[in-house]
Amino acid sequence: MRAGRWSAAAAGVCLVCSVLSLACGEAGPGEWVVEGSYRWRDVDPQGKGGFDRLDAARHGIDFVYDVAEARRYENRIFVEGAGVAIGDVDGDGLADLFFAGFGVPSRLFHNRGGWHFDDVTEEAGIALEDVLVRGATLADVDGDRDLDLVLAVHGAPNRLLVNDGTGVFEPADGAGFEASRGSTTSALADIDGDGDLDVYFANYKTLQADDVLSDAQRAGLDRLRPGPDGRIDVPDYLAEHYHVDFDGRFVRWWELGEPDEFYLNQGDGHFRAISLESRFRQSDGRPLTDPLRDWGLTARFSDWDGDGDPDLYVADDFNSPDRIWINRGDGTFAAAPATAIRTTSLSSMAVAVSDIDRDGDLDLLTTDMLARDRAQRVTQITGFNPEPEPPGVIDTRVQENRNALQLNRGDGTFAEVAHEAGVAASDWTWGALFMDADLDGYEDLLVTTGHV
Numbered sequence: 001m002r003a004g005r006w007s008a009a010a011a012g013v014c015l016v017c018s019v020l021s022l023a024c025g026e027a028g029p030g031e032w033v034v035e036g037s038y039r040w041r042d043v044d045p046q047g048k049g050g051f052d053r054l055d056a057a058r059h060g061i062d063f064v065y066d067v068a069e070a071r072r073y074e075n076r077i078f079v080e081g082a083g084v085a086i087g088d089v090d091g092d093g094l095a096d097l098f099f100a101g102f103g104v105p106s107r108l109f110h111n112r113g114g115w116h117f118d119d120v121t122e123e124a125g126i127a128l129e130d131v132l133v134r135g136a137t138l139a140d141v142d143g144d145r146d147l148d149l150v151l152a153v154h155g156a157p158n159r160l161l162v163n164d165g166t167g168v169f170e171p172a173d174g175a176g177f178e179a180s181r182g183s184t185t186s187a188l189a190d191i192d193g194d195g196d197l198d199v200y201f202a203n204y205k206t207l208q209a210d211d212v213l214s215d216a217q218r219a220g221l222d223r224l225r226p227g228p229d230g231r232i233d234v235p236d237y238l239a240e241h242y243h244v245d246f247d248g249r250f251v252r253w254w255e256l257g258e259p260d261e262f263y264l265n266q267g268d269g270h271f272r273a274i275s276l277e278s279r280f281r282q283s284d285g286r287p288l289t290d291p292l293r294d295w296g297l298t299a300r301f302s303d304w305d306g307d308g309d310p311d312l313y314v315a316d317d318f319n320s321p322d323r324i325w326i327n328r329g330d331g332t333f334a335a336a337p338a339t340a341i342r343t344t345s346l347s348s349m350a351v352a353v354s355d356i357d358r359d360g361d362l363d364l365l366t367t368d369m370l371a372r373d374r375a376q377r378v379t380q381i382t383g384f385n386p387e388p389e390p391p392g393v394i395d396t397r398v399q400e401n402r403n404a405l406q407l408n409r410g411d412g413t414f415a416e417v418a419h420e421a422g423v424a425a426s427d428w429t430w431g432a433l434f435m436d437a438d439l440d441g442y443e444d445l446l447v448t449t450g451h452v
Contacts, residue, residue, distance in 0.1 A: 015249060023369050035238050049427035060117035067103035070274035078181060087138035087147045090167030098149065100133040125169045135185035141197050142269030150199060152183035155206045162269060176271035181258040182206040189301035189310035192331030202314055203258045204258040209241040213318030224251050254319050280325060283335040294320035300351040303363050305412055315348035315366050322348050326413040339399040341406060341414040346399040354443045367429035367447065370402040
């Protein structure tokens with residue numbers, strides 16, 4: 001990156017597009033200058049940063065996330081919204097917009113320059129009227145140098161739409177995505193060094209227990225007691241949704257999410273399902289013994305240890321711990337030790353990655369729901385609190401109800417500095433993106449917030 005200039009990736013480099021970063025039409029005065037594997041041109045920030053609000057409908061974008069209230073009462077996950085993928089799908093040099101439809105049909109808008117868009121959903125062959133698309137990623141999964149669509153689908157198998165190079169898509173019915181779960185987002189990277197993109201789906205839940213079980217059934221949790229041997233007999237209808245254990249003093253339970261999904265690319269855009277137990281290890285090298293039934297919201301590949309291969313961060317909601325996986329160089333992963341990252345967000349929702357202190361390694365932010373207003377903050381009561389640790393126990397990781405900013409020390413450990421950086425609280429934050437909004441050479445932070 002040059003001061004006062006915008007750099008763009010050269011053709012053929014696959015980028016996973018973000019929901020909040022968009023280049024439309026002319027980026028500014030000056031011609032593109034090609035230098036090696038990248039290009040740049042001068043831009044004029046006109047002495048100010050920030051953004052101008054556009055009337056989306058006037059510019060051709062007509063899309064509203066809208067789920068009927070009755071449907072939201074039947075399944076509270078419908079409250080949570082869906083995502084956007086941004087990228088040049090037709091090769092004309094302009095970023096197009098795909099809106100994931102979660103209760104309404106998904107839509108694709110072609111960028112024709114000057115901040116004007118055309119709805120080309122039908123012409124592009126995107127027939128997803130009845131598909132609950134929660135998340136979308138544009139990436140070249142079949143290696144033909146155009147952007148395909150990877151869709152995280154709620155309650156049905158995830159989908160791949162293959163681009164023919166002109167912005168027309170065909171469903172890859174044999175893509176290999178198998179499970180029908182409450183998928184939220186996907187992350188793609190070449191995890192095994194074979195030159196193609198593999199995919200990890202973060203999964204939440206298709207239907208929560210509160211929308212399945214009656215009040216009387218849920219009240220059965222309060223009646224659970226350990227037997228003489230300390231074991232608890234949990235009815236099947238509760239065991240399907242809850243983990244229950246006895247710590248010697250109290251019977252505890254928490255609701256389980258659904259296991260994530262992991263697929264290896266076979267080199268042609270077809271995928272093979274891989275169990276997490278076969279590729280992921282605990283921090284001490286021991287294999288996972290059971291599927292991790294977390295509440296996954298966001299997965300993100302980045303190289304945090306600087307060894308050239310992609311590591312994986314999975315942001316998990318509720319009391320599910322964030323999963324921080326370090327690539328061991330052979331396509332297998334080991335959990336980062338608790339002593340490497342000591343504090344994470346409690347209900348992690350978004351992940352943003354950047355070198356915010358410009359020391360050559362990647363730092364990381366996860367977002368939560370802590371109110372910025374201190375008076376409002378005292379009205380927030382979380383149902384999940386950290387368990388007190390016995391004296392002398394140091395190899396644990398604490399979850400806090402706030403954003404967490406992990407400053408990379410460059411030695412495999414991170415310092416959590418959200419309070420010091422002034423970003424611990426940003427309200428109910430679903431999305432986050434580091435970007436240099438005012439072109440001063442420093443990364444700014446853009447967040448999206450809100451909830452019904």
